[in-house]
Amino acid sequence: MGEVAVDAAFIQAIEHRPKPVRIEAEGIPLIDLSVLNTPDSDADDLASLVSQVGDASQKWGFFQVINHGVPLEYREKIELASRKFFALPKEEKLMVGRDEMNPLGYYDTEHTKNVRDWKEVFDFAGKNPTFIPASHEPDDQEVRELNNQWPQNPPELREVCEEYAKEVQKLAFKLLELIALSLGLPKNRFNGFFEDHTTFIRVNHYPPCPSPNLALGVGRHKDGGALTILAQDDVGGLQVKRKTDGEWILVKPTPNAYIINVGDIIQVWSNDKYESVEHRVMVNSEKERFSIPFFFNPAHYTWVEPMEELINEQNPRKYKPYNWGKFFTTRKRSNFKKLDVENLQIYHFKIDN
Numbered sequence: 001m002g003e004v005a006v007d008a009a010f011i012q013a014i015e016h017r018p019k020p021v022r023i024e025a026e027g028i029p030l031i032d033l034s035v036l037n038t039p040d041s042d043a044d045d046l047a048s049l050v051s052q053v054g055d056a057s058q059k060w061g062f063f064q065v066i067n068h069g070v071p072l073e074y075r076e077k078i079e080l081a082s083r084k085f086f087a088l089p090k091e092e093k094l095m096v097g098r099d100e101m102n103p104l105g106y107y108d109t110e111h112t113k114n115v116r117d118w119k120e121v122f123d124f125a126g127k128n129p130t131f132i133p134a135s136h137e138p139d140d141q142e143v144r145e146l147n148n149q150w151p152q153n154p155p156e157l158r159e160v161c162e163e164y165a166k167e168v169q170k171l172a173f174k175l176l177e178l179i180a181l182s183l184g185l186p187k188n189r190f191n192g193f194f195e196d197h198t199t200f201i202r203v204n205h206y207p208p209c210p211s212p213n214l215a216l217g218v219g220r221h222k223d224g225g226a227l228t229i230l231a232q233d234d235v236g237g238l239q240v241k242r243k244t245d246g247e248w249i250l251v252k253p254t255p256n257a258y259i260i261n262v263g264d265i266i267q268v269w270s271n272d273k274y275e276s277v278e279h280r281v282m283v284n285s286e287k288e289r290f291s292i293p294f295f296f297n298p299a300h301y302t303w304v305e306p307m308e309e310l311i312n313e314q315n316p317r318k319y320k321p322y323n324w325g326k327f328f329t330t331r332k333r334s335n336f337k338k339l340d341v342e343n344l345q346i347y348h349f350k351i352d353n
């Protein structure tokens with residue numbers, strides 16, 4: 001049986017394994033952001049863009065953007081440098097290994113829903129230092145300072161990562177404003193939550209896998225933060241769970257586009273108008289794949305709750321407030337070690353109306 005060539009820790013339950021027939025996304029909207037970078041664009045063009053973002057966030061929770069204003073050279077440089085980093089011997093990569101104290105750096109044993117992912121990652125924070133709660137314990141008020149860990153090799157990794165993060169952050173704020181407008185809120189309604197943001201950027205490397213029918217690069221999950229801005233290479237493997245029928249849809253790579261998805265925080269802010277949609281990553285036996293998600297997250301002390309302006313008698317509040325930093329640290333715990341309990345999810349804060 002050539003089938004089982006991977007460690008049992010990687011094997012998905014039968015119902016979560018990828019199917020041999022793959023459906024490609026026709027439906028994931030492709031949105032042109034050039035209006036944002038055209039100084040004399042008119043109000044109608046902006047209104048049309050806002051409604052496209054709103055429709056896509058509501059129907060799919062996912063969309064791709066082109067003409068997004070992030071110069072291609074930054075993306076090419078980080079891709080090249082991270083290829084060099086992942087090609088290093090494991091011992092060298094582990095010199096910047098993540099541990100329970102510092103969740104930033106190199107890591108190859110992440111578990112999603114308690115099954116090991118077929119990948120290795122390098123995480124760095126968008127702001128250095130970044131502050132998060134010292135523990136997941138609700139009564140512990142202590143705050144921990146996180147610092148990025150940079151490897152010696154390749155020497156340019158630090159600079160290209162920092163430059164990339166700076167550029168993508170500009171796009172993140174533009175998208176945040178479009179989403180606010182699409183909900184009928186003032187453009188800068190969410191901006192204040194991001195002053196001390198806890199954004200982190202992950203470089204994912206998915207090596208070829210001898211049993212792509214049994215394992216996943218990342219198991220099914222929803223992104224816990226506000227927004228994710230993902231660069232994927234031309235190999236493909238990201239699948240999104242279509243809201244209409246629950247089918248897994250492959251997101252076909254579009255050169256130089258970014259894939260955007262609304263995370264759990266926007267779901268809560270929008271009081272469920274928008275939904276953070278489940279996705280996962282398939283691996284294949286021939287090609288390695290690289291992807292770079294930028295997880296745009298608010299300050300750790302943010303209390304996440306539905307926007308007052310969106311709540312009324314017909315549309316009552318659907319969530320109790322929760323603390324983002326505690327949510328984040330609780331989640332991090334479960335992907336560091338295999339826990340017997342279910343991962344913390346936003347529905348744990350749901351109010352039964």
Ligand SMILES: O=C(O)CCC(=O)C(=O)O
Nearest residue numbers: 204218232238281291293
């Ligand atoms: O690699 C990808 O395409 C997506 C990765 C992802 O969903 C994640 O890291 O949260």
Ligand SMILES: [Fe+2]
Nearest residue numbers: 221222223279
């Ligand atoms: Fe994700």
